[in-house]
Amino acid sequence: MQEETLSRREREKQRQRQEMLAAGIELFSEKGYHNVSMNEIAKKSEFAIGTLYKFFKNKEDLYKSIIAELTEKFDKAIMEALEETDDEIEKLRNYVKVKGTIFMENASIVRLYFAETTGASFNIKAGLDIEIREKIEKHMQSLALIFESGMEKHLFQRIAEPYHLAVALDSLSSSFLHLWLEAPDRQPYPVDPDMILNILYKGLLNL
Amino acid sequence: MQEETLSRREREKQRQRQEMLAAGIELFSEKGYHNVSMNEIAKKSEFAIGTLYKFFKNKEDLYKSIIAELTEKFDKAIMEALEETDDEIEKLRNYVKVKGTIFMENASIVRLYFAETTGASFNIKAGLDIEIREKIEKHMQSLALIFESGMEKHLFQRIAEPYHLAVALDSLSSSFLHLWLEAPDRQPYPVDPDMILNILYKGLLNL
Amino acid sequence: MQEETLSRREREKQRQRQEMLAAGIELFSEKGYHNVSMNEIAKKSEFAIGTLYKFFKNKEDLYKSIIAELTEKFDKAIMEALEETDDEIEKLRNYVKVKGTIFMENASIVRLYFAETTGASFNIKAGLDIEIREKIEKHMQSLALIFESGMEKHLFQRIAEPYHLAVALDSLSSSFLHLWLEAPDRQPYPVDPDMILNILYKGLLNL
Amino acid sequence: MQEETLSRREREKQRQRQEMLAAGIELFSEKGYHNVSMNEIAKKSEFAIGTLYKFFKNKEDLYKSIIAELTEKFDKAIMEALEETDDEIEKLRNYVKVKGTIFMENASIVRLYFAETTGASFNIKAGLDIEIREKIEKHMQSLALIFESGMEKHLFQRIAEPYHLAVALDSLSSSFLHLWLEAPDRQPYPVDPDMILNILYKGLLNL
DNA sequence: GATGAATGAGAATTCATTCAT
DNA sequence: CATGAATGAATTCTCATTCAT
Known part of the structure; x- marks a missing residue:
């Protein structure tokens, strides 16, 4: 049961990560790397900016x-x-x-x-x-x-x-x-x- | 005679413009648009930054x-x-x-x-x-x-x-x-x- | 017996508090107040960050x-x-x-x-x-x-x-x-x- | 005369630098290094933040x-x-x-x-x-x-x-x-x- | 007309603190 | 009751652009 819980969390994390990547893809491809701010990606993916930085150590890493x-x-x-x-x-x-x-x-x-x-x-x-x-x-x-x-x-x-x-x-x-x-x-x-x-x-x- | 003067000035201007463009080409192609500052282009082309802005209304225009x-x-x-x-x-x-x-x-x-x-x-x-x-x-x-x-x-x-x-x-x-x-x-x-x-x-x- | 339980808990709490303070001392004295994060202290003292905040109302209070x-x-x-x-x-x-x-x-x-x-x-x-x-x-x-x-x-x-x-x-x-x-x-x-x-x-x- | 102009500019620069340092001294000594922001120093010294960075390459340098x-x-x-x-x-x-x-x-x-x-x-x-x-x-x-x-x-x-x-x-x-x-x-x-x-x-x- | 000092909006990133689980 | 993921305000720093000299 604990395994299940862990994997649920893990899956949840993956889902979040994918959502962040998806927001990045959309924005980057539309406007180019330098014309997209981390705040925009945060807003689009509906996470706080700090959360983004929990998943990716910086903008380049996300890209x-x-x-x-x-x-x-x-x-x-x-x-x-x-x-x-x-x-x-x-x-x-x-x-x-x-x-x-x-x-x-x-x-x-x-x-x-x-x-x-x-x-x-x-x-x-x-x-x-x-x-x-x-x-x-x-x-x-x-x-x-x-x-x-x-x-x-x-x-x-x-x-x-x-x-x-x-x-x-x-x-x-x-x-x-x-x-x-x-x-x-x-x-x-x-x-x-x-x-x-x-x-x-x-x-x-x-x- | 005024025509001549004007055209000499005009030619001079064209030469300056070309030098600015040349500096831009070199820097942009080497480092990418967003990694080049107008100051750099000014320095490389040996003009004052204000002069750059006399020729091009902004960075994008130069590009x-x-x-x-x-x-x-x-x-x-x-x-x-x-x-x-x-x-x-x-x-x-x-x-x-x-x-x-x-x-x-x-x-x-x-x-x-x-x-x-x-x-x-x-x-x-x-x-x-x-x-x-x-x-x-x-x-x-x-x-x-x-x-x-x-x-x-x-x-x-x-x-x-x-x-x-x-x-x-x-x-x-x-x-x-x-x-x-x-x-x-x-x-x-x-x-x-x-x-x-x-x-x-x-x-x-x-x- | 309840008293004993309470006091045992109390002693346990004191021990935990001391461990948190010890971690803080080590980190603060080494790196200075502003260069130490609460997360670091939590990690070093092996408590969850939330637990730290149960004992000290904020970073300044811990200090x-x-x-x-x-x-x-x-x-x-x-x-x-x-x-x-x-x-x-x-x-x-x-x-x-x-x-x-x-x-x-x-x-x-x-x-x-x-x-x-x-x-x-x-x-x-x-x-x-x-x-x-x-x-x-x-x-x-x-x-x-x-x-x-x-x-x-x-x-x-x-x-x-x-x-x-x-x-x-x-x-x-x-x-x-x-x-x-x-x-x-x-x-x-x-x-x-x-x-x-x-x-x-x-x-x-x-x- | 050009010499004079240059030295006047130079003196002006020194005066500005001193004003920035003075603002820094006052704020740092009152509130401590980490509790003072560059924006505060800029405001107190009545310069734009960018001007501060023309004189000091970063906060530490100013300090x-x-x-x-x-x-x-x-x-x-x-x-x-x-x-x-x-x-x-x-x-x-x-x-x-x-x-x-x-x-x-x-x-x-x-x-x-x-x-x-x-x-x-x-x-x-x-x-x-x-x-x-x-x-x-x-x-x-x-x-x-x-x-x-x-x-x-x-x-x-x-x-x-x-x-x-x-x-x-x-x-x-x-x-x-x-x-x-x-x-x-x-x-x-x-x-x-x-x-x-x-x-x-x-x-x-x-x- | 040229100059470059001054400007300040905007971007990346950190971290104290909260609160749902 | 402990946990630690999520939050977002605050901070440092950059650079396109303006304008007084």
């Missing part, structure tokens, strides 16, 4: 926690997607599909994620970006291996370096995602991963 | 001016590149080449540019992004037209919607540019626009 | 209790020492000896005590100092009376006002104590009360 | 500056007093006289000074105390030398270690100063340095 959580979730899903099958073509389709799903479900954090991974990030000093970049690099390496292996099996033509193809796939999927994030109803993407893959799969020119 | 200037330069160069020839293939190669050149020559602003165009920018309130996005959209439309026209001439296969191909080309070129910005010596890109185009031109699969 | 306790102890010991004998010379020696013993045994509180009795204390508003000052004044009066009586018996020469001599003795003993507190091994004082008295007893000059 | 300034002044005056004459008796009288004068003229800072030199100082971490303690130690050494030299000339009896006599003199003078600070009108001290010296000079007992 990092948001990014870290998404990164973790994203990384897990991607790695799983790539291991689900042995077929290279299927792996690539899975990659694009899963990326789309995650982004759709977390639209507002994704803005933050892009802010952190692209361009001059908020917190050059933060050092969080290093961790993220390492995960992204890991994904690129995994994709590159898939291209490489597909080439060895003569599934794919060696039209470019495997690593470059990996970057290309990542880039294309992100771009179409962006398109969709900006105008969810008009853009086809998250529903159709094949469109992106086709751009890579078929050559444009009649060679 | 916007930087972005606007790059956007303008970029837009001009791209539009010229696309009009230089009638050959669709050549147009696309020009697009990639010019984009590469601009980015290489303005590496530090480009970080700012990405920060502004991708993800949650520092200053969503700024409203500057609207102007930028419009220019980018114009480029996309131009590229789409090129793809369309190439398809009509049967130069290109209709492997995807012209607009999607435009987005793809923009995305790929930006990604490889990023790669290069992060590790200038190892990456081939700005030297070789064809690598990118090949990814689109040849299909991966043996169809 | 005052510490000082009051030392003052009480000190006052008692001093008054006893002065009444132990009828010989004025012996009384003064007792005073210095007992002061030394108390201070040696409570080195860490003594820092607090000095902080409170000398200079601009942390908490002038506390109003505690009034009570302390009254006790000190009482000691001074007692010492003055001893000097006075010694003078009447022609034990002492009337080289200064009795009250001034009292102040002098208090001052000298405190100073040498300080010396000892700062470097316990090198200083002779608490072992040798006569050194201090000699400074008063023998004249410096060859008169 | 240290106050203490350092008094210490400097005090040290200078004491050292001069000790060098003014070659006669040991005169030197000691000078010491007591000058100390009295300084303290009378700076009554409120002296409270701070005592708080810093006695008991648990506000800022154990501050490290300022080290500098002060070194100066005090220097004074003690100087006094000890005077006693030593007086003893060698058989002006003084060797009734105690010279260093202990130095400590005794310092202690006595400070104590009577305290007395006076608490009740300026009733206490004779600062007017009569000889009273203190007599306590040391004549022996109490009829030996």
Whole structure:
């Protein structure tokens, strides 16, 4: 019974933490890191400012926690997607599909994620970006291996370096995602991963 | 003679303005918008802070001016590149080449540019992004037209919607540019626009 | 039996109170009143913070209790020492000896005590100092009376006002104590009360 | 003329700095370091809080500056007093006289000074105390030398270690100063340095 | 017209204290 | 009755902006 009580408290804490993170996500993605005050987050999450500081040692920590959580979730899903099958073509389709799903479900954090991974990030000093970049690099390496292996099996033509193809796939999927994030109803993407893959799969020119 | 005097003064003013912008570019791209103070920019550009405020009505205005200037330069160069020839293939190669050149020559602003165009920018309130996005959209439309026209001439296969191909080309070129910005010596890109185009031109699969 | 239970509880309470005070003493004397939080004291004394507030109505009250306790102890010991004998010379020696013993045994509180009795204390508003000052004044009066009586018996020469001599003795003993507190091994004082008295007893000059 | 302008500005700055320090002295000595906010000091000195921070990099710096300034002044005056004459008796009288004068003229800072030199100082971490303690130690050494030299000339009896006599003199003078600070009108001290010296000079007992 | 000293609103963070469990 | 999570007032410090010289 005590166990139950403890876990109830623990669960309650987790719920609170999630609410704080949610308020942070919403505000940060809407207004940018520096244009959001801890007081705002406190108000939005309906906690006292002091309570916020019980959960996160400072503003940066709260921000990092948001990014870290998404990164973790994203990384897990991607790695799983790539291991689900042995077929290279299927792996690539899975990659694009899963990326789309995650982004759709977390639209507002994704803005933050892009802010952190692209361009001059908020917190050059933060050092969080290093961790993220390492995960992204890991994904690129995994994709590159898939291209490489597909080439060895003569599934794919060696039209470019495997690593470059990996970057290309990542880039294309992100771009179409962006398109969709900006105008969810008009853009086809998250529903159709094949469109992106086709751009890579078929050559444009009649060679 | 008064005209001459005025224009000399005018030229002098322009030079000063450029120095201020240059200082801003360097600092903003290195440390991020919110981590740079107007005093720093004043010191770096060797003007008094009051003088800065004679040229730009506030910090945001200075920032916007930087972005606007790059956007303008970029837009001009791209539009010229696309009009230089009638050959669709050549147009696309020009697009990639010019984009590469601009980015290489303005590496530090480009970080700012990405920060502004991708993800949650520092200053969503700024409203500057609207102007930028419009220019980018114009480029996309131009590229789409090129793809369309190439398809009509049967130069290109209709492997995807012209607009999607435009987005793809923009995305790929930006990604490889990023790669290069992060590790200038190892990456081939700005030297070789064809690598990118090949990814689109040849299909991966043996169809 | 109820009485016994009550008194057992009472004793238990006293023990708890003492533990809280002890934690406070250690922390306050090490870091200063304002650099110690109630949470720290709670943790160090191994009570919940709420329990602390059952015993002391606020932080200041806890602090005052510490000082009051030392003052009480000190006052008692001093008054006893002065009444132990009828010989004025012996009384003064007792005073210095007992002061030394108390201070040696409570080195860490003594820092607090000095902080409170000398200079601009942390908490002038506390109003505690009034009570302390009254006790000190009482000691001074007692010492003055001893000097006075010694003078009447022609034990002492009337080289200064009795009250001034009292102040002098208090001052000298405190100073040498300080010396000892700062470097316990090198200083002779608490072992040798006569050194201090000699400074008063023998004249410096060859008169 | 430019020189004049510069020095006028410089003088103006010094005047402002002094006003800030004065406000700090008054508030700190009245309420204690931690019970005074920077905003209060700003208000009292009639400057904006930001201006305070132009002159002092933080609260501690402002506090240290106050203490350092008094210490400097005090040290200078004491050292001069000790060098003014070659006669040991005169030197000691000078010491007591000058100390009295300084303290009378700076009554409120002296409270701070005592708080810093006695008991648990506000800022154990501050490290300022080290500098002060070194100066005090220097004074003690100087006094000890005077006693030593007086003893060698058989002006003084060797009734105690010279260093202990130095400590005794310092202690006595400070104590009577305290007395006076608490009740300026009733206490004779600062007017009569000889009273203190007599306590040391004549022996109490009829030996 | 240039200057930079002065301003003060606003942000992050701490911690004494309360009170529901 | 003990507990310690939650509270929010108060504090330090920064920096965009103004304006007297």
